[in-house]
Amino acid sequence: MLKLDRSVLPAHIATLISMRGDTLPPLLAQGGSVRAARNLLESIADDAALCGCKVLADPSAGAAVRAMLFLWNGWPQECEMCAGMAREVDRNYLLGLSRRQSGRWQEAKSDLQKVDGHPIFEPLGKFAREVCDIPGQSELRRFVQLLGMVDYWEAFAFVDLCAGMAAGKGDKKKEDVLAAIQAREMELFLEYALEEATGVSMSERLRLRRESESDVQKKVKAAAQYKRGLPTRRPSSEVPRKCEKVGPPPSPEPASKNKSISYKCPKCGNVMRVGEDARGKRVKCSSCRCEFAIPGGAGVQADGKRVGMEIGVVCPKCRATVLVSPALRGKAKTCTKCGAGFLVPTR
Numbered sequence: 001m002l003k004l005d006r007s008v009l010p011a012h013i014a015t016l017i018s019m020r021g022d023t024l025p026p027l028l029a030q031g032g033s034v035r036a037a038r039n040l041l042e043s044i045a046d047d048a049a050l051c052g053c054k055v056l057a058d059p060s061a062g063a064a065v066r067a068m069l070f071l072w073n074g075w076p077q078e079c080e081m082c083a084g085m086a087r088e089v090d091r092n093y094l095l096g097l098s099r100r101q102s103g104r105w106q107e108a109k110s111d112l113q114k115v116d117g118h119p120i121f122e123p124l125g126k127f128a129r130e131v132c133d134i135p136g137q138s139e140l141r142r143f144v145q146l147l148g149m150v151d152y153w154e155a156f157a158f159v160d161l162c163a164g165m166a167a168g169k170g171d172k173k174k175e176d177v178l179a180a181i182q183a184r185e186m187e188l189f190l191e192y193a194l195e196e197a198t199g200v201s202m203s204e205r206l207r208l209r210r211e212s213e214s215d216v217q218k219k220v221k222a223a224a225q226y227k228r229g230l231p232t233r234r235p236s237s238e239v240p241r242k243c244e245k246v247g248p249p250p251s252p253e254p255a256s257k258n259k260s261i262s263y264k265c266p267k268c269g270n271v272m273r274v275g276e277d278a279r280g281k282r283v284k285c286s287s288c289r290c291e292f293a294i295p296g297g298a299g300v301q302a303d304g305k306r307v308g309m310e311i312g313v314v315c316p317k318c319r320a321t322v323l324v325s326p327a328l329r330g331k332a333k334t335c336t337k338c339g340a341g342f343l344v345p346t347r
Contacts (some may be wrong), residue, residue, distance in 0.1 A: 004187040008205040010052025012044055013194070016069045024183040025072055027162050027175065029101040033074035041069060041078075047197070057199035064090045064193040072186055076102045090193065093118055096155065097185070105163045112155040120188040121153035127184050128153070131177055139170070140177060266292055266314040266321050292321040316342050 006014040019037040026032040044050045047062030050069075056062045067082035076098040083094035096111035125147050132140040132147075143161060146154055158181070165175055195201050260273045270287035274294060282293045293312035312321045313333070317340040324333055330346045 003184060004190070005202075005206070008202060008209050009194075010050070012040070012050050012052065013065070013069065013190075016040060016073065020073060024179045025074065025101075025186065027101070027179055027182060028103055028166060029071075029074045029076050030103075037073035038070070038075050038078065041066065041073075051194060051197050053198050056197050058196045060085060060087045061090070061193050061196035064094065065190065065197055067094050068186060068190045068193060071098055071101065072190070089115055089118060093189070097189075100159055100162060101182075103163075103166060105159055108159050109156055112159070115155070118153075120185070120192050124181075124185050124188055125151070125153040128158075128181050131180055134173065134177065137174055137177070139164070140174060261294075263294055265290060266312065267319060290321075293323055313342070313344055315340060 004017060006017055009017065016037050019034050019040075041050075047059065047066055048054060048056045051062055051065055063082050063085035064087075067079045067086060070076075070082060071079040071094070079098045080095055083091045083098070086094060092111050092114040096108045096115065099105075099111060100108035129144050129147050132144045134140055139161065143154070143157055146157055158178075161178055162182075164170060165178055170178075191202050260275055261279075262271055262273055264271050265285040265288065267290040268285060268288040270285055272283070272286055274283055278294050280294065282291055284291050295311040311324060311326055311329075313324055314320070315322055315335040315338060318335060318338040320335060320337040322333065322335055322337070324344055328344045331344055332341055333344050334341050
């Protein structure tokens with residue numbers, strides 16, 4: 001039975017662990033390989049992405065994570081290739097596990113002999129003592145006694161147990177116990193390597209997951225409370241209030257149409273279109289920028305009386321626009337620019 005909490009693992013690692021299903025990795029890797037897991041691992045080239053982070057705290061531990069995932073899914077040769085990039089103690093341990101699964105017993109012992117100690121030895125030895133104490137399994141009971149004497153993990157003795165099982169010295173119960181110990185060994189190593197690679201412990205991952213679940217529950221509860229607080233429909237038995245009679249809404253006032261008029265520039269002859277409200281105001285020609293007044297319109301004095309606005313008259317001599325009062329229509333006027341006299345048009 002797997003003890004690894006896949007809910008706290010990075011997504012890629014959780015998927016790769018789940019690809020084997022609920023079956024434990026066999027004692028010998030022959031015939032138990034998961035090809036889809038190998039393809040997925042090869043498609044994820046970056047160890048940081050595999051471990052669910054942007055930058056690895058320890059790249060060599062990231063290589064150890066990848067190597068163990070290959071071994072978990074039954075690919076010992078690929079495991080040995082990745083193990084070459086791990087730190088020395090992890091490299092020797094991974095090589096020992098890989099060669100033990102490949103049935104290369106002496107090579108496995110030679111590699112494990114170089115591992116003087118490892119952080120997973122103590123919890124692994126405790127687990128082995130719990131599962132090996134089975135009545136009727138004398139060899140397993142001797143292994144438990146040996147573990148009790150050293151109070152540690154005995155890697156050499158476990159290689160001998162696996163070799164004996166491969167040679168047919170044992171029943172199905174013994175094989176299941178050895179497979180459970182091997183699976184727990186792989187799980188512990190994967191947890192250790194992942195913590196070293198990312199700098200985040202498994203207990204911290206569990207705490208973060210619980211906080212995330214708590215936040216989700218709070219949001220669901222708040223949404224439910226908000227929904228209960230919304231106004232509900234009135235029961236059909238309740239008599240509705242009579243509506244007060246309200247007259248029709250006032251019709252909007254029609255918008256005044258601002259008509260446009262055409263006027264020729266007195267200097268360059270350019271014809272411009274200006275609004276009706278421009279009568280009596282000074283405008284600039286859009287072509288020559290000459291400023292002149294649009295005839296017509298009315299102004300307002302301070303007392304509120306409307307008076308005629310000045311009109312523009314073109315001087316016949318210098319062609320300058322002279323502003324005059326409408327009251328001077330038909331009368332003589334002197335140009336303010338050249339001094340020439342002229343008659344103000346009546347229209």
